[in-house]
Amino acid sequence: MFSIDLILQYSPIPVSVQRKELNDAKAVYHDVLEAMKKVTPELVCLTCEKQPDKEIAVFSDRISAVVISQKSATASGRTPGFFGSEKE
Numbered sequence: 001m002f003s004i005d006l007i008l009q010y011s012p013i014p015v016s017v018q019r020k021e022l023n024d025a026k027a028v029y030h031d032v033l034e035a036m037k038k039v040t041p042e043l044v045c046l047t048c049e050k051q052p053d054k055e056i057a058v059f060s061d062r063i064s065a066v067v068i069s070q071k072s073a074t075a076s077g078r079t080p081g082f083f084g085s086e087k088e
Helices: 021-035
Strands: 002-008 015-019 043-047 053-059 063-070
Touching: 002 053, 015 021, 015 053, 015 063, 021 053, 021 063
Parallel strands: none
Antiparallel strands: 002 015, 002 063, 043 053
């Protein structure tokens, strides 16, 4: 399973959708990148293969970053790319 995370302006929590195949995940990633490059904002609508009822719609000018990552069954539940330390 591959996750496409959208980092939004003014939002501390990314929104994400999942795809089963890498090629499908890359297609979503590139579609979001193209929408981000446009001068005029457009509505980006995404659906999730893992949760078919999940639908996301965001304006392209509010997307700060897009991240694609592979989710494995042994994942620790942490968002990739962020470091956290625990105090004892």
